[in-house]
Amino acid sequence: MRNIITLTVFIYFSGSVLVHAQIDSTLLRRTNQDTSKLLLNMDAVYNRPFLATNKVPVALGGYVEANWQHLGTDGVTEGHQFQMRRLTLFVASGISRRIKFLSEIEFEDGTKEINIEFASVDIEFHPMFNLRGGVVMNPIGAFNQNHDGPKWEFIDRPVSATEMLPATWSNVGFGLYGKKYNQNWVYAYEFYLTNGFDDQIISNDQNKTFLPATKQNRDRFEESSNGVPLITGKVGLRNKIIGELGLSYMGGVYNKFQDDGLVLDERRRVNTWVVDFNTTLPKIKTYVVTEWAFVKVNVPDTYTQQYGKKQAGGFLDIVQPIIRKNIFGFEKSVLNGVCRFEYVDWNIGKFTETNGNISEDFVSVVPGISWRPTPQTVIRLNYRYNWTTDLLGNPSSKTAGFQFGFSSYF
Template identity: 60%
Template sequence: MKIYTSIYIKQIILSLTFTLVTHSLWAQEVDSIKVRTAIDTTKTELNMDAVYNRPFLNFKKLPVALGGYLEANSIYSSEDGVSEGLSFQARRLTVFMSASISKRIKFLTEIELEEGGKEIAIEFAALDVIIAPEINFRGGIIMNPIGAFNQNHDGPKWEFVERPDVAVNLLPATWSNPGFGIFGKMHQDNWTLGYEAYLTNGFDGSIIDNEENKTFLPAAKANGERFEESNNGQALITGKIALKNRTIGELGLSYMGGVYNKFEEDGLTLDKKRRVDVFAIDVNTTLKKFDTYIVGEAAFVKVDVPETFTQQYGEKQFGAFIDIVQPILKRNVLNWENATLNLAVRFDYVDWNIGSFNETQTDIGEDLWAITPAISFRPTSQTVFRLNYRFQEQTDILNNPAAKKASWLFGLSTYF
């Protein structure tokens, strides 16, 4: 989630980050780098481990491990035959830092710079106290574990330039809040069971009062005040259970809900308590025979919209995506071992307003579907070059003929 800072705070953060990295590299000799911690590929890792399951550089004389990733791309798109031409985008530069403070206590933060540093986002900054594998404590700025993509969003892990529509246009992507909670994992034979449960600050009235003129949960990301205090004194509850079989795959069920409106002020009742509830399911698996990787997520949103609002503000919403990735070539190329060429396809669907008009009983529009074929090349598992073609159709609330948009996207993403 983004914390919008003043220009002075931005300069301080940028200066500290630059100083830390350059001093570390200057002060250490070449052999001082202990190891580049690779992404854990063990079959007991769950999606909930994504925040730590990243490559880091560890230094002998520093208690801090450093890492990060870069995303950049170009895009050429046209809508209903009208093109805006070719553009280049510096999407994001993300830096993570982790530290083992003492035995059983560790800290990790993820800081994202978007649009060339125009926006600085603290997406994660939490202290973990390791009590036992089955139960651990976490506090700070936490990524709410709704669905799978919110926690597992690093660009180098995906074959597509754009993020899934359900994760950015239905749910607020990289949605994080201050709060506390517990998490843990249990293992038996080929099975792993994991859970997370958190109480945090949450949504506000902007989800039904925004520039989109519809029920739109991502609008709440713009409210940086939630890092200082709750909008209404009511905690947002987020919980997830994930079950994984080493040979089959992983299934996750998650929930996020709470009161979003300001219903009381100075002891005076302004409105009844109005809830927003989100239910999500996510899956991932690999078909061993063909080495085909499949990952998907679906979410259902229910919002208590005031009766005074028009029907363009939906009370029920749904969205889903599925990625299918097929390696077609894996071999040594130049000095790259096991470089991989993939074919992939993504299907996206979002309906911001499920239901029909009261007067005519005709379906309410406001939905989108898209298909994105892709070719990606990975010289290593930590770097990806990707070429995508995205075709989408989007209808307005009255179900007028859909606006058609086609986009060519070429980009790269890499850990460092």
């Protein structure tokens, strides 16, 4: 896997060098972006600012995120932290008019994590019948497929999307998608079969049911942990005026129930359901995006209630443009007032010993401001305040502090 990544990065940079060495930079052009207001979250992977050169069928792009933060928990702080959270590189290629390829490689926290987040070939047979195969982003919720930093006004990604759901969640597999336009409406579907989760979702160092734990499995792009495909499906609906509604499901067997023909356990499923919605309110131009998810996991009754059988949570972002004008010489720059509300119940249920509620909740409020000198770049100042309650429901621990940083496509 590492060799593939190294080779890909090498090809990417080699391509860049060649481009700069041989072609007048004035020939570089931005690819056209769809401004029809009928784009869906599923279009996010291709709705990015790519840079292409004349006659070369490859477009390049990416984004970068860096920030400073000073957070404290119950009087204890780690002080000033400067973080390079992500450097993401895109390579897209129009192989033919109806066959295209896109890859997204992400370096997180320097080179601590290097991931292929997307590397798929799309073949269009009909607008309602496209085949996609390779490393695909499972269409669960809105955030997973539409996660690029420059598209969001907050430095941290939503906890419900990245820790309860496992965004960014990519797997090897194949699937179909299609869209149908009807005046102000667009209808879409996606359906994929991919490799899925493994036993780590209920056996991990978080001490709770934690779907992202599967990402620790370095073999997951090579083989399924149990041979049963993970099913992911989504239907999306957008109206030019009302907004976009998405309903998605992802589920499958997560545990290694047999090995070498020997039965080790019964088949245990994980199921997730997500509803997402986004809209821009007319006149005041307030942008609202929200995603709420429910997770159900078959955890053995004889295991520990530390690992919850049900989880629920989501986030609500409100972005209110305040000023649209020339600031510091950036024409049409936009200053936004923003606020995010997040909630996750990691363990819905009652203790068998006391019949009392199991807690383990997370609540967060993140007000802030964001400034977009251009649509592709965002500079953000957030103030985060979290309340974290443990399994037993003891007094919450509180974390708060300022975060400042930028995210930009390049």
